[in-house]
Amino acid sequence: DVKVTQSSRYLVKRTGEKVFLECVQDMDHENMFWYRQDPGLGLRLIYFSYDVKMKEKGDIPEGYSVSREKKERFSLILESASTNQTSMYLCASSGTGLFYEQYFGPGTRLTVT
Amino acid sequence: AQKVTQAQTEISVVEKEDVTLDCVYETRDTTYYLFWYKQPPSGELVFLIRRNSFDEQNEISGRYSWNFQKSTSSFNFTITASQVVDSAVYFCALKTAGNKLTFGGGTRVLVKP
Numbered sequence: 001d002v003k004v005t006q007s008s009r010y011l012v013k014r015t016g017e018k019v020f021l022e023c024v025q026d027m028d029h030e031n032m033f034w035y036r037q038d039p040g041l042g043l044r045l046i047y048f049s050y051d052v053k054m055k056e057k058g059d060i061p062e063g064y065s066v067s068r069e070k071k072e073r074f075s076l077i078l079e080s081a082s083t084n085q086t087s088m089y090l091c092a093s094s095g096t097g098l099f100y101e102q103y104f105g106p107g108t109r110l111t112v113t
Numbered sequence: 114a115q116k117v118t119q120a121q122t123e124i125s126v127v128e129k130e131d132v133t134l135d136c137v138y139e140t141r142d143t144t145y146y147l148f149w150y151k152q153p154p155s156g157e158l159v160f161l162i163r164r165n166s167f168d169e170q171n172e173i174s175g176r177y178s179w180n181f182q183k184s185t186s187s188f189n190f191t192i193t194a195s196q197v198v199d200s201a202v203y204f205c206a207l208k209t210a211g212n213k214l215t216f217g218g219g220t221r222v223l224v225k226p
Contacts, residue, residue, distance in 0.1 A: 031212050040122070042204065042218040043158075050212065058213070090158065098146045098165070098208055104158040 003027075004105035006091050012111045019078040021108050023091030029103075030096050032074035034058075034066065037088040037107070049074055050096070081112045115140045117207050119217035126195055127225050134190045134220050136205030142166075145209045147181065147188040152202040152219070161203075164188065195224045 007022035025032065031050050035043040035058075045058030047066040055066050063085060067075045074093075078085055088109050092102040116139040126132050138147065149161040162174065164181045171180050180189045192199050205217040 033213075040218060042117075042119075043214075043216040045213060048213065088156070092158075094212065096212060098144065098210075098212075099163070100212075101148060101160040101163060102214055103160070104150075107156040 004091055004093055004103050006089075006105040006108050008108050009106060010109050010111075012113065013078075013081050014113055015082060017078075017081050017112075019081050019110065019112075021076040021078075021089055021091075021110070023074045023076070023093075023105055024072055025074075025093035025103070026072065027093065027095075027103070028071065029093035030071075031094045031102075032068065033092040033094075033102065034064075034074065034076045035090045035092065036060070037090055043090065046076065081110075083112050086110060086112045115142075115207050115209055115215040117205055117215050117217035119203075119205055119220050121220045122218070123221040123223065125223045125225065128196060129194050132192045132195050132199070132222055132224075134192075134203050134205070134222070136188045136190065136217060138186050138188065138205070138207045140207060140209055142209040145207060148206040148208065148214070149179070149188075149190045150204045150206060152204065154201070158204065162190070192222075195222075197224050197226055200224045 004025045033048040034046045049055045049068040065077045091105040094100045094102040118137045145166045150158045152158045176193045178191045202219045206214040
């Protein structure tokens with residue numbers, strides 16, 4: 001069974017804090033993704049990685065950075081959290097190729113006050 | 114650019130009624146995959162079905178069926194004889210080259226007993 005885990009289900013941070021969201025997958029997938037989900041907007045891709053130390057910007061990368069030092073781990077970093085980054089953050093992983101679906105973690109609901 | 118539109122934001126039905134979710138997509142690619150995901154109240158997106166751009170055969174899997182029509186760029190999804198456990202947000206997604214998914218805005222389905 002594919003498992004994607006995220007470090008926290010709920011997180012409350014203050015404006016200006018540096019925030020780390022961790023994601024780990026156990027299926028040896030090459031590709032990992034970070035999305036944010038907001039009501040009415042669906043899922044929007046922040047960053048993705050297709051290999052260790054490789055990353056590509058998604059649709060809304062501003063205010064975020066990522067790190068992938070090991071194949072199974074993909075971190076999302078909010079350098080200086082702001083209230084407009086309050087959202088649900090979802091991590092996913094997949095094999096390479098059009099056929100493969102993405103497997104999602106349970107999500108982290110981040111509130112920035 | 115890719116785009117997925119789910120015009121229905123919320124559908125409410127009574128148990129045992131059928132529910133059809135609409136999905137319209139845009140892409141210039143000739144090779145692509147379409148997916149449906151379910152997001153129950155627990156938050157984790159779960160993969161349901163996929164269809165590739167060369168296979169327009171409609172299929173049934175248990176209580177789920179889907180209707181893919183390339184001529185109208187639509188990939189509709191039907192739940193037959195709905196149950197309370199089908200209450201969730203359903204997302205349609207498009208995958209073209211590059212391993213990224215483009216999601217629609219989601220349709221919330223509420224099945225009342």
